[in-house]
Amino acid sequence: MEWLPLDSVLPDSWPEWAVWGVVAVGVLGGLVVAAVIANDRRPSAALGWVLAVVLIPYLGLVAFLVIGSPKLPRARREKQQRFNERVLERTTEHRPVHLTPEHEQLPVLRSIHTMNRRLGAMPVLSGNRADLLEDYVGSLWAMTAEVEAAQHSVHAEFYILALDETTEPFFAALERAAARGVVVRVLFDHLASLRVKGYRAMVRRLDAAGVLWRRMLPVWPTSRELLRVDLRNHRKILVVDGAVAFSGSQNVVDPAYGKRSNRRKGRRWVDVMARFEGPVVTALDAVFVADWYSETGELLDDRLRTDVAPAPPADDELQAQVVPSGPGFEQENNLRLFVSLLHAAQERAVVVSPYFVPDESLLLAMRSAAERGLQVELFVSERGDQALVHHAQRSYYDALLRSGVRIWLYPAPCVLHAKTLSVDDEVAVIGSSNLDMRSFELNLEVVVLVRGAGFVRQLRGVEDLYRSRSRELTAGEWGRRSLPARTADGLARLASALV
Structure with a gap:
């Protein structure tokens, strides 16, 4: 391959200093872009973005400008920070009871608890009880049963919330709870739920039932916040009366995720959820409260209680610490x-x-x-x-x-x-x-x-x-x-x- 001299590809009228000026600006611009991309990023992520910008210059640069930052808008990050400070103030008296080092299987766990507290604000809470639910439909029924028994409040937050034959009993339970005066609040990720069949019917059903609901991280052209399609709320939480909570990997959708192609293939999602009782329920509820605050501006201050009764006695002591994470926090x-x-x-x-x-x-x-x-x-x-x-x-x-x-x-x-x-x-x-x-x-x-x-x-x-x-x-x-x-x-x- 024969390289052409610079003066053969640039206009003849350009003086030599201008030619070298263009080259210098190009090199300097490339270094600046690389420096900006690499700033405060993992080397692998920085290298990936640099390669994208170099290999597909225009599309790569536009993609970086649109989705290059893994952070929520400043206003939302500030809300999370204020909320964290409030949680720290309300939970200063919590002192977890650890086993002595000679009897504790994982002594370094103390320092991990400290790290989690510093990054996510949530304390270590003793006196809990937890049970695992590995059956997909059985887990939905267990959550439905708790909603049916609700007396004061239901807080539901799921990445995907969908109305279908499998989840119909859950929605019916939400309706009955709202009808008897229970305050029902629901959060679901906007884009994740939107792409599942029956989205509009679900929204109408919630409205008709008198359920208070919001889309998490909504993507609206008219929104005052420029929220991105790649930043999503992936959490799964259900809290009933501040006394029972569920969390894990499962969404509220049928096991085939509402797709005929999945049913034809026999494809089903296999999940596991945990049912919690005890003080950890308040911590999971606090995560919901923080997200409700971010989406509505309403701070449910009364939900940040520290006087929650411990769970019924179990065979052994169970300590739990909730660890929230995501683009609203400074670290991973x-x-x-x-x-x-x-x-x-x-x-x-x-x-x-x-x-x-x-x-x-x-x-x-x-x-x-x-x-x-x-x-x-x-x-x-x-x-x-x-x-x-x-x-x-x-x-x-x-x-x-x-x-x-x-x-x-x-x-x-x-x-x-x-x-x-x-x-x-x-x-x-x-x-x-x-x-x-x-x-x-x-x-x-x-x-x-x-x-x-x-x-x-x-x-x-x-x-x-x-x-x-x-x-x-x-x-x-x-x-x-x-x-x-x-x-x-x-x-x-x-x-x-x-x-």
């Missing part, structure tokens, strides 16, 4: 929690995630745990429902297998949608957060960090169920995958810092 609260727990693990760690696209710190934590001789397992879907994320996820399997991580593939056509982490025999995390960069930076998420041997035993039972249905991916099988499959995985990984 959930990512720091997961990485800290993996580094603290002493015997085993089991990860269940439908979308596993880790950053460098999380990948290193998992590999290091396995290389330290711990039993580390990862449960994922054999075939994902999102092609780009699925192929990006697969690109990490080789490194994990080489480090000794055991990978279990939940059989297609089902989608293993549960999101849990268990460490040793006493600590677990359950909530809405995937282990991917979208959940770490772009989605509002909530998880609950639980210390309690009884709860972990329940979670081990769910993990055993998943293991009985799954098959283990071996290094030999993975090494024999086709060249097109390797290519697709590699190309998807180039975008893994941005998906």
